Amino acid sequence: MNISILQKERYNYNPKLPQSLCGSVDDIDIETGIPTEAISDLAELRDIFKQTYGKPIITFAKDGEKKIENSNREIKVGVILSGGQAPGGHNVIAGLFDGLKKGNPASTLYGFKGGPSGLIENKTITLTNEIIDAYRNTGGFDIIGSGRTKIETPEQFAASLETAKKLGLDAIVVIGGDDSNTNAALLAEYFLNNGTSIQVIGCPKTIDGDLKNEHIETSFGFDTACKTYSELIGNLSRDTNSAKKYWHFIKLMGRSASHIALECALQTQPNVCLISEEIEEKAMSLNQIVDQICASIVKRASNGDNFGIVLIPEGLVEFIPDIKKLIGELNDTIAAQAQEFAAITNFIDQLYWLSSRISEPSYRIMQSLPPDIAQQFLMDRDPHGNVQVSRIETEKLLIGMAEKKLAAMKEQKQYSGKFSALAHFFGYEGRCAFPSNFDADYCYSLGYSAFVLIAAGLTGYLSSVKNLIAPASQWIAGGIPLTMMMNLEQRHGSKKPVIKKALVELNGKPFKTFAQNRDTWAEKTSFLVPGAIQYFGPSEVCDSTTVTLRLEHCL
């Protein structure tokens, strides 16, 4: 790739590290917490993770209780970028690389090409100073590529072990979301069960923001992605406030959770923002959701404002109770008879095939959807068994339904405005943006912390950096046992161990702040235009975190 002027400038940015990780590796001490438990399904998880279950939380400190023994030994590590891109992935690798080389210049970092399949198929590159320097503080995962292969079958586990042995690896670092880190936990367990001491460490990646809990305050990439989308939403708000003729329906990535939609709403103050978690709790139907949108359109039209902004979380359909049931039935039915289903290529035949295999209410919903949307429900699942919600055009579905409802209201003289709507999907636009200062620092610290976990001989841990609303020097680095974040969930028709997704908490301050303001935003034009990510200038503009983090951690 060619190098832009901003990229050259960003090469000069020195990511900040928590105080506990600065200085010589010899000086980093370890504090060990008490044994931990999983979120639920303790007995089953203890049985699946006999070797790695229940480990203590680890915190790094200066002047702590224990030194890392032999921390300057030569170490060989392989790193994997797994799943969807998230801004800052390159900095995780840079932090890991710099830590390794600081520990011992003879240490080696291999990059597995194209995601977990690179480990299975032994496709690597040796990461050098020159390669790392070309990717510091840049977006994207192109340094080694990413992929969504799940290490699942006995053959894939065996091939992964063989590769690790061939390369003489001491450790593997998996940079991924909830599913990829579940895979990391299984790999850690497998390596120990097979008599090797190869360690596995995860790093919390995903723009979706749903890999979080009391120890993982946010996943990396969320900050940059939300700021990028908010810039675009702000631009559209200003455009529509200028021309005053369009309603923009914007679907925002985030797969299941609505964290991105909520954060963007807090940053931009749209007229409507749907929050899937609330819709599920209130058991709202698709028609009720359309009623809510139309209420804002009608109210604004009565003030002469025939324009506005609607934010829609990507995973909305999975939270509408009867559609959720439909998707669940489709997932199980298609997983159970995958080959038979794959052989049917025509949509009408697929519908007929399903008619005797899913429940009657679900089949009725399938028939009621516009055919192009219904077909999107049948597209290939991802390797973890999830429906690819990024490919379901909810924004178009809602526009179509709103048009119908408004036309009916017009006939009944309940509405006399003009409704002209445009559909947008902001997803891929934000996943590879240059990381914000926050993500650049956070990712570098996560990578460096992953190195220290390896140096300390730990396995089955997620690299963690906390206290994120404080300046980076006061961040607290360490490791969280992966099994601590797990429960059992239905996947591909059977119960599997998975890291629990964190959904938007309706009792949390970010949602409550939004809920307090939304009625005003629904009627009045209250748009905020946050502008582009700022790298240079006053610290409160350049180094601030998301509104979500600030609300969650400040009074």
Ligand code: FBP
């Ligand atoms: P991860 O969970 O792997 O981080 O990916 C998240 C995501 O960006 C979702 O928001 C989106 O639904 C999905 O990836 C799209 O996946 P793909 O890149 O395979 O189209």
